[in-house]
Amino acid sequence: MNQIKNWILENPTIYSIAKFVLIATFVLVIIQFLRRFLRKSISNTTARYKSQKTVEFVGYVLLVILSFSYFTGNIKDFTLAIGLFSAGVAFTLQELILSIAGSIYIFVVNVYKPGDRIEINGIKGDVIDVDSMYTTMMEIGQWVSSDNYSGRIVKLSNAFVFKGPxxxxxxxxxxxxxxxxxxxKYGSDIELAKSLVIDIASKTLSEFTANSKAQWKEVVNKYYIEDAIVEPTLAITLTDNWVQFNLRYIVDYKKRRVTKHELNDSIRKAFEGTNGKVVLASTTIELVKIPEIKVDINP
Structure with a gap:
């Protein structure tokens, strides 16, 4: 034991590194202890998540400050050390620096938060975690239709918040x-079809329409944007084969697929109940004139 003690004392660099490791370990243990304490003490999911991330962020910043002040020997030299360190690693670690800056930007500006559905860098999904380096998403779309989960969890660098929409x-x-x-189909009772579609859409989407009106007023007050129609609207276009109805409506962003199914199924049943007054069309081909065919059979 004395030999080890003497060896450490004779090598101040080893002693300094060992002491710093103990200090860093102590700080990390405190961070983990506080995170576990908050996880058990706070019942609200959002508050618990934000408090844990705040403790983690503050702890890591404190660890960086302690590291520079420890090895420079004077807290006054911290600014100089930061400058020298930044000049040395800015190029090689630019992606890492952008990721950390991106996490701060996401947190301060509230670009998005866990629970939001976003699309970034061509990837669409629900945000399930945001840490100091990565945004973790549950992917939707890709090989599955509509807005269903694909089952893949995607980790995306926070640096992408600076690189695109x-x-x-x-x-x-x-x-x-x-x-x-x-x-x-041409020949159908168009007025009856219009009333059926609007009535079904109004009843099916009544809850979304009512809730979205209040939300849209807040958006208009917050941003420079004109008012919009949130009630279902129907536009008619005449085509070569049929009368095309275009139904446009507002819906909860998580219920787009199931709502479209309910609307289509209800409209189909309503049309079938008109006893042929309203008929869905399909592509048709009309032969105006059959060309003459001459067949010459030599004996």
């Missing part, structure tokens, strides 16, 4: 506009 489906206004087309 971020589409947020749920922030400020958790509704989106959707639409689909209905082909109505």
């Amino acid at each position: 971020i589409y947020n489906y749920s922030q400020d206004f958790p509704f989106i506009w959707d639409e689909f087309n209905l082909p109505i």
Whole structure:
């Protein structure tokens, strides 16, 4: 034991490193202890998540400050050390620095948060975690249709918040506009078809329409944007084969697929109940004239 003690005392560098490791370990243990304490003490999911991330962030910043002040020997030299360190690693660690800066930007500006549905760098999904380096998402789309989960968890560098647009489906206004087309056969009772479609859409979407009106007023007050129609609207276009109905409506961003199914199924049943007055169309081909065919059979 004395030999080890003498060896450490004779090598001040080893002693200094060992002492720093103990200090860093102590800080990390304190961070983990506080995170576990908050996880058990706070019942609200959002508050618990934010408090844990705050403790983690403050702890790591404190650890960096302690590291520089320890090895420079004087806290006054901290600014100089930061400058020298930044000049040395800015190029090689630019992606890492951008990721950390991105996490701070996401937290301060509230670009998105866990629970939001976003699209960034061509990837669409629900945000399930944001840490100091990565944004973790549950992917939707890709090989599955509509807005269903694909089952893949995607980790994306926070640096991408500076590199392109971020589409947020749920922030400020958790509704989106959707639409689909209905082909109505020529000769059908168009007025009856219009009333059926509007009545079904109004009843099916009444809850979304009422909730979105209040939300949209807040958006108009917050941003420079004109007022919008949130009630279902129907536009008619005449085509070569049928009368095309275009139904446009507002829906909760997480219920787009199931709502479209309910609308289509209800409209189909309503049309079938008209006893042929309203008929869905399909592609038709009309032969105006059959060309003459001459067959010359030599004996």
